[in-house]
């Protein structure tokens with residue numbers, strides 16, 4: 001029962017084949033954004049060295065979703081438009097075009 005403690009903290013036993021070990025890898029992640037297929041190279045994932053199962057890093061997924069979702073993480077700034085104070089543009093020299 002103590003064999004699993006030999007694993008480095010960066011590796012997890014595969015819960016699909018129960019034989020391999022999920023190892024950190026960088027893969028190309030594919031996801032759909034609406035009708036567009038997005039590919040993200042060098043995406044952090046865990047890949048089983050036996051069955052090839054991929055587990056994506058959950059935090060990386062959330063981070064990616066925040067990047068891809070235009071509505072995510074957008075603060076509601078309804079009254080953000082602050083009007084500039086009334087400008088005293090009285091003595092602005094204007095070029096006169098006299099013909």
Ligand SMILES: [Zn+2]
Pocket residue numbers: 014015016017018019020021048049050051052053
């Ligand atoms: Zn596996």
